[in-house]
Amino acid sequence: MPKVKEGFVNHDKCINCGLCEKVCPVLNNTPVNNEPKAYACINKDEKIRMDSSSGGTFTLIAEQVINSGGVVFGAGFDEDFTVVHSYAESRESLSNFHGSKYVQSKIGDMYKQAEKFLKQRRQVLFTGTPCQIAGLKSYLRKLYDNLLCVDFICFGVPSTKVWKKYISYHENNIGAPVRRVSFRNKKQGWKRFSMFLSFDNGMKHIESFDKDFFMQAFLKKICLRPSCHACNFKTLHRQSDITLADFWGVQNLLPEMDDDKGTSLVFINSHRGELIFEQIKDKLLYNMVDLNEAVRYNLSAVKSVKQHPNRENFFKELDLISFDALVKKYIQFNVSKIKEN
Numbered sequence: 001m002p003k004v005k006e007g008f009v010n011h012d013k014c015i016n017c018g019l020c021e022k023v024c025p026v027l028n029n030t031p032v033n034n035e036p037k038a039y040a041c042i043n044k045d046e047k048i049r050m051d052s053s054s055g056g057t058f059t060l061i062a063e064q065v066i067n068s069g070g071v072v073f074g075a076g077f078d079e080d081f082t083v084v085h086s087y088a089e090s091r092e093s094l095s096n097f098h099g100s101k102y103v104q105s106k107i108g109d110m111y112k113q114a115e116k117f118l119k120q121r122r123q124v125l126f127t128g129t130p131c132q133i134a135g136l137k138s139y140l141r142k143l144y145d146n147l148l149c150v151d152f153i154c155f156g157v158p159s160t161k162v163w164k165k166y167i168s169y170h171e172n173n174i175g176a177p178v179r180r181v182s183f184r185n186k187k188q189g190w191k192r193f194s195m196f197l198s199f200d201n202g203m204k205h206i207e208s209f210d211k212d213f214f215m216q217a218f219l220k221k222i223c224l225r226p227s228c229h230a231c232n233f234k235t236l237h238r239q240s241d242i243t244l245a246d247f248w249g250v251q252n253l254l255p256e257m258d259d260d261k262g263t264s265l266v267f268i269n270s271h272r273g274e275l276i277f278e279q280i281k282d283k284l285l286y287n288m289v290d291l292n293e294a295v296r297y298n299l300s301a302v303k304s305v306k307q308h309p310n311r312e313n314f315f316k317e318l319d320l321i322s323f324d325a326l327v328k329k330y331i332q333f334n335v336s337k338i339k340e341n
Contacts, residue, residue: 006159006315007160007161007162007164023135023138023139024138025134025135025138025232025233026131026232032235032237032238032239032269033237034237034269036236036237036238036243036267036268036269037267037274037288038265038266038267038288038289038291038294039268039277039286039288039289040247040257040263040265040266040286040287040289041055041057041264041265041284041285041286042056042262042284042285042286043055043056043057043059043060043264043284044283044284044285045283046261049261049262050186050261051098051099052099052262053099053100053183053262054190054246054247054262054265055247055262055263056264057244057266057284058127058150058244059094059098060280060283060284061148061242061276062088062125062127063091063094064276064279064280065123065124065125065148065276066088066090066091066094067091068123069122069123070123070146071087071089071114071122071123071124071125072087072088072089072097072125072127073087073114073124073126073128074086074088074094074096074097074127074128075101075105076096076097076101077101077181081167081178081181082106082160082164083101083103083104083106083160083163084105084106084108085108085110085128086110087113087114099183099184100183101183102155102157102214102215102218103158103159103163104157104158104225105128105129105132105157106160107132107135111136111139114126114140114147115139115140118140118144121146123146123147123148124144124146124147124148125148125149125150126147126148126149126150127149127150128151129151129152129157129233130151130154130231130234130238130239130240130243131154131227131231131233133149133150133151133238133239133240134233134239136149137149137239145272148241148242148272148273148276149239149240149242150240150242150243150244151238151239151240151242151243151244152243152244153244153245153246153265153298154228154231154233154300155218155219156221156224156225156228156229156231156304156305157224157225157228158217158224158225159223159224159225159315162214162217162223162318165323166213166323168323169213169322169323169324170199171199174201174203174205176200176201176203177199177200178197179198179199180196180198182196183195183215186261186262187206188208189260189261190260190261190262190263191260192209194206194209194212195207195215213323213324213327216327216331217314217327217331220308220331221305221306221307221311222310222311222330222331223314223315224305224307226307228304228305229305229306230304231304234301234302234303235301235302236291236295236301236302238267238269240270240273241269241270241272241273242266242267242268242269242273242276242277243269243301244264244266245265245267246262246263246264246265246298247263247264247265247297247298248265248297248298249294249296249297249298250265250297252297253289253290253293253297254289257285265294265298267291267301310330310331313330314326314330317329
């Protein structure tokens with residue numbers, strides 16, 4: 001479906017077949033009654049941890065599935081640095097899924113592909129936002145004991161159009177195409193993470209989150225999908241088996257697990273999640289934590305973010321002025337006022 005001005009789906013092109021309403025996870029919400037367990041986790045492999053956004057827990061889960069002959073679905077960049085869902089069947093192919101991507105991903109036909117592998121009785125790990133996991137479950141319309149779902153604590157998803165504008169801005173300034181992107185470079189530490197871009201001409205852009213224009217727009221909530229401001233999936237009772245996140249606030253709850261290199265917050269939401277955690281925990285440093293205390297420092301788990309008052313004007317001028325001028329015009333960034341997720 002074509003995109004509207006903001007870069008999200010154009011509902012005016014709908015053909016009124018009604019199928020989306022039949023499988024919509026919002027209209028057909030499946031209640032979940034579970035008692036999640038919360039852990040602070042650190043991958044013992046330092047290299048994997050440093051290449052990851054937080055503690056490197058996802059890689060261990062994904063490798064466990066791959067080693068059993070399974071398939072892993074996740075979000076990565078295509079050749080144009082659009083964030084798209086795809087799947088991996090080898091450990092080497094998992095690298096594209098590493099690290100956070102603060103852009104709405106394109107699912108494409110990955111629900112259909114996942115269903116194909118499930119029917120072949122292969123173990124499937126599907127990772128995505130909470131709404132994407134709920135969408136997969138609604139699409140499948142039946143339970144599969146070979147499906148493992150992992151979501152994450154989601155702040156909200158920015159527009160792909162805003163992301164493309166940001167990439168073009170840098171490519172025009174540098175005079176070369178982008179070669180590599182990392183939203184969460186840890187060179188200045190985990191808590192002071194940086195946006196990293198490298199270009200074909202050898203130039204690099206490394207800027208801390210409070211100074212990079214895209215991260216300013218994202219963290220100030222001015223470019224998010226409208227539904228993210230009233231999200232139906234902000235809850236501890238999730239359809240996923242495991243929830244992953246940065247453990248913001250770990251320095252207050254478990255200071256011995258904070259060396260500013262990244263610590264994962266892990267919610268175990270189901271018996272299936274417990275089983276996979278048991279299989280990987282010998283490769284982790286981990287401690288159980290009080291669920292409510294963990295959520296206190298990670299409110300995006302249960303609370304939608306408020307819409308920025310200048311959001312409408314920001315998108316109206318997205319095509320009219322340069323990206324840096326747009327951000328400077330509508331965003332006053334004060335790092336001390338950014339609440340932890």
